[in-house]
Amino acid sequence: MSEHYDEHYINSVTALGDTHEVVTTQAIFTRNGIKLIDRGARINSAMREKLVKHKLIPAIDECLSVTDGVTNASLRDRAREILDNEPRFQFFHSALPGTARLLNAIYAMPLNAPLAFKLTVARERRPEIFEHSVQMTLIALILAIKSRLPERDLASVAAAGMLHDIGELHIDPALLRPGHPLDPDAMRHVYAHPMTAYLILQTYPMFHPEISTAVFEHHERLDGSGYPRGLKGEEIGRLGQILMLAEAVNALFEKSWHTHGAARLAVMLKMNRRKFDRELINHLVRLLNSGGRAEPGGRADNISSESVAAQLNQLAEVFRLWHHAHHTCPPEVAEEPLVTFVNQRLTDLERTLLETGFHPDALAAFTTGIENDTAVLAEIQLMTSESHRQVCDILKEVRRRWAALRDDSAGRAAVEFWVARAQTLLQAG
Numbered sequence: 001m002s003e004h005y006d007e008h009y010i011n012s013v014t015a016l017g018d019t020h021e022v023v024t025t026q027a028i029f030t031r032n033g034i035k036l037i038d039r040g041a042r043i044n045s046a047m048r049e050k051l052v053k054h055k056l057i058p059a060i061d062e063c064l065s066v067t068d069g070v071t072n073a074s075l076r077d078r079a080r081e082i083l084d085n086e087p088r089f090q091f092f093h094s095a096l097p098g099t100a101r102l103l104n105a106i107y108a109m110p111l112n113a114p115l116a117f118k119l120t121v122a123r124e125r126r127p128e129i130f131e132h133s134v135q136m137t138l139i140a141l142i143l144a145i146k147s148r149l150p151e152r153d154l155a156s157v158a159a160a161g162m163l164h165d166i167g168e169l170h171i172d173p174a175l176l177r178p179g180h181p182l183d184p185d186a187m188r189h190v191y192a193h194p195m196t197a198y199l200i201l202q203t204y205p206m207f208h209p210e211i212s213t214a215v216f217e218h219h220e221r222l223d224g225s226g227y228p229r230g231l232k233g234e235e236i237g238r239l240g241q242i243l244m245l246a247e248a249v250n251a252l253f254e255k256s257w258h259t260h261g262a263a264r265l266a267v268m269l270k271m272n273r274r275k276f277d278r279e280l281i282n283h284l285v286r287l288l289n290s291g292g293r294a295e296p297g298g299r300a301d302n303i304s305s306e307s308v309a310a311q312l313n314q315l316a317e318v319f320r321l322w323h324h325a326h327h328t329c330p331p332e333v334a335e336e337p338l339v340t341f342v343n344q345r346l347t348d349l350e351r352t353l354l355e356t357g358f359h360p361d362a363l364a365a366f367t368t369g370i371e372n373d374t375a376v377l378a379e380i381q382l383m384t385s386e387s388h389r390q391v392c393d394i395l396k397e398v399r400r401r402w403a404a405l406r407d408d409s410a411g412r413a414a415v416e417f418w419v420a421r422a423q424t425l426l427q428a429g
Contacts, residue, residue: 007052009170012125013060014051017044020124021067028063030054059203061114070119075162076107078134088257089135092142092287102141105154109162110206118166118200126173129165132250137161140246146283147242159207160214160243167196187400191227194219214239218247221275225345227397245276249284260382262288267382271352271390303377311384314425318391321425322346325418329410336411338401342418345394349387356383388426395419 016022022043028036028051036050037043043064051060083089083099093099111119122130140161144154168176171193175186182190194216201212217240220226222233226244236244249265256264266288269281326334326343333339398419402412 006170008172009121010048010051010060012121012169013064014043014045014048016066016121016124017042017047020120022064023066024063025065026058026063028060029057031057033057059114061117064117065113066117066120070111070116070123072107072109072111075109075111075119075134076103079103079106079138082135082138086135088253089138091262092139094290096142096145101145101151101154102138105141105144105151105158106137106162108151108155109158110155110211111159111162112204112206115163115166115201115204115207118169119162122166122169126169128176129168132254133162133165135253136164136243136246136250139249140242142287143242143246143280143283146287147238147280153239156211156214157239157242160211160218160239161246163197163201163207163211164215164218164243164247165193165197166200167193167198170196182396182399184399184402187396191219191400195228210237210239213237214243216240218243220244222277223274223348225275225348225393225397227400241277242280245280245284248272248276263379264382264386267379267386270356271383271386274348274352303374303381305377308377308381308384311381311388315384315387315391317425318422319346319350321421322418325414329414333410333414338398338415339411341401342394342398342415345397346391349390353383353387391422392426395423 013022024037024039024041024043027039030036031054036054036056037047056063080099080103083093083102096102119130119133122133137158138161140157141154144157149157171189174180175182175190198212198216201207201215202209214237216228217231217236220229220231220236220240221244222236222241224230224232248268252264252268265284269284269288273281322342326339329339334343398415
């Protein structure tokens with residue numbers, strides 16, 4: 001963990017002390033053995049500068065207690081409120097025989113005092129991380145139950161879900177705001193959050209290696225397109241595979257449920273069968289079917305065939321630009337790692353489009369004859385939107401990998417040609 005980025009966690013901890021009673025349960029020392037704060041001291045913002053300047057021993061989470069902190073019971077209660085009141089969870093709720101097993105798993109999950117403190121910091125100072133984690137945990141538990149995992153494993157899934165993003169507490173909150181531009185250095189810190197969480201969890205035997213490993217893997221993908229290590233297939237454990245899909249589903253719901261309902265999920269599942277376990281995807285497909293047809297929401301009536309055709313043309317041009325850049329590369333350049341990465345990712349996306357009935361070279365032609373069918377146009381638009389999102393993910397990964405390349409790399413030049421034009425196209429859309 002970067003000590004510089006730990007200052008953001010210290011900021012949250014000391015700010016928590018301004019609204020809650022945060023007290024040291026043991027003395028806090030510097031790495032050199034100098035006592036900074038005695039046992040029984042009240043922590044608040046006035047302590048910030050003293051704490052930020054030093055590497056602390058023990059870790060600060062092990063030295064503090066807080067009134068009205070997170071407990072298994074409070075997590076279970078919040079999960080119940082979400083199941084009962086959040087519209088997107090009503091969709092899952094109606095397809096399940098009951099919620100007792102989900103809620104019991106959360107109540108039974110392992111949770112020690114330092115990590116309960118960390119979740120309290122998230123709940124009070126970074127509620128977007130806390131709420132995301134509870135909701136993601138519910139989806140992960142639904143997938144685990146549908147996969148017939150035993151009760152002990154359900155408790156591990158619950159713990160992994162609740163703790164999967166604790167690494168983000170050590171990142172500058174500004175970097176995680178939607179739309180915030182990220183340079184390669186900032187992206188490196190954001191992409192490191194699964195490793196940060198893993199390093200925290202591995203210090204506690206009750207969370208390592210099963211839960212810590214699943215947390216480490218929650219942004220990996222079966223086709224190797226994830227991070228931080230680009231793991232593939234069976235290199236990713238079963239719990240990690242559950243977290244991966246639950247994270248993707250919840251992130252999609254957070255961004256698009258109010259406009260597209262379950263329709264966007266149906267398209268996402270159709271277009272990501274190489275990235276996630278097919279059995280887990282099939283569980284969600286059956287939930288979609290049992291919950292009724294996934295109708296597009298909100299703005300379907302405002303969709304025009306012209307706008308959909310324009311978006312499809314932009315997507316087709318992204319593919320054409322890459323084919324031109326790749327085919328004009330000398331053989332030795334085409335084999336460079338970054339060129340190979342982009343080519344594989346775009347080839348996989350093209351193959352997915354073909355499998356779903358869309359030829360990348362003639363995408364706009366699919367709007368011919370359906371100008372007045374808003375339901376079909378809406379599904380095509382969702383497919384296009386998901387394809388754009390995947391291209392944007394490739395662009396982000398390319399920028400992250402640039403830091404490891406020589407500035408004069410011919411492969412980098414070829415990829416930069418495509419990146420610049422692809423970004424212009426997608427921004428114009």
